[in-house]
Amino acid sequence: METITIRGNMGASSILIGEHLENLHRYVPVSRTIIITDVNVHEIYRLNTMADDVITIGTGEKIKTLETVGDIYAQLVSLKADRSSFIVGIGGGIVCDIAGFVASTFLRGVRFGFVATTLLAQVDASVGGKNGVNYGGYKNMVGVFNQPEFVICDPDLLKSLPQRERLCGFAEIVKHAAIADADLFAYLEQNYKSAHALDSQVIEKLVVDSVTIKSSIVNRDETERGERRILNFGHTFGHAIEKATGVPHGEAVSRGMVIASALSVRRAHLTTAEDQRLKALLHNLKLPTRLESEPRRILEALGKDKKREDNCINFVLLHKIGNAIVDKISFEELKDAIDG
């Protein structure tokens, strides 16, 4: 097991990689533990024995709302939860985002931790202290920055994860390697087959490296004023593709990274050979690299991106594999890149 400690203004968080769900009791320091999980995870892992109470929510992005948060508050009240209660979110990014928000706001904040059960939650959602819900059709519109005391990343839990969900995690791992770690990128190129087979040693290495990369970027820029923006690599287009087509996040981000990489070549930051390496890696990991949906709809969705400034957009480009920069790009140039 490897522990990575993230120290930020919002407190410290220990990411426990290779730890197991069964050992959760070691990390919940107070008598009253309340688990928040979703119906799928609860069904598979039968969490009742692990805590005093279990609150179960539904699944899917549509339940990530203030209404769900309100339902959870109501259950906490009827369970007579108080300031000494400890909340553990056990699930993917949706459960963690909601549980973190609930714990940060209920009674002005109670202590909390996570067990991240999806690859995406282990490599991305559990790091960085962002918690929140969607509002009025906009993603993650309402929320807080606050660190969980611990995050357990148990590789065994990933075995029950559907293939499509695994891919979402792989897309974020490729993103981390592409923007910050050429060695990790090369490791992925050599070990993609074992990664796919969920070889626990390989998965642990990927989670450790991803968490290290994300946490060091976040530590330097906790509230997203500067450097943290590079974590949006592939995501400006990715979110637009997700909105326009409804494909899962990881698949949209994979396509978004392909477009961002092509733009990087246009601006002479990246060689064609490096661009090809990125595409080949995504392809080997069974992630999509082709834009299938109508470009105009994607551009329309892009126009609603909250990071838009004037007629330009702040865009993350690669400057060699393992290095990212943020550049202003006009809509005309983006349109050309999508069409081309």
Ligand SMILES: NC(=O)c1ccc[n+]([C@@H]2O[C@H](COP(=O)([O-])OP(=O)(O)OC[C@H]3O[C@@H](n4cnc5c(N)ncnc54)[C@H](O)[C@@H]3O)[C@@H](O)[C@H]2O)c1
């Ligand atoms: N806070 C952050 O920094 C951050 C970062 C990235 C993403 N996110 C958020 O994370 C969310 C997506 O998270 P996700 O991809 O983990 O999706 P998710 O939480 O919806 O989980 C995906 C599906 O897998 C199921 N599942 C979870 N664990 C399982 C397991 N071990 N075995 C079988 N099934 C399991 C869930 O029930 C769900 O149906 C989005 O809402 C996104 O905004 C947050």
Ligand SMILES: [Zn+2]
């Ligand atoms: Zn993402």
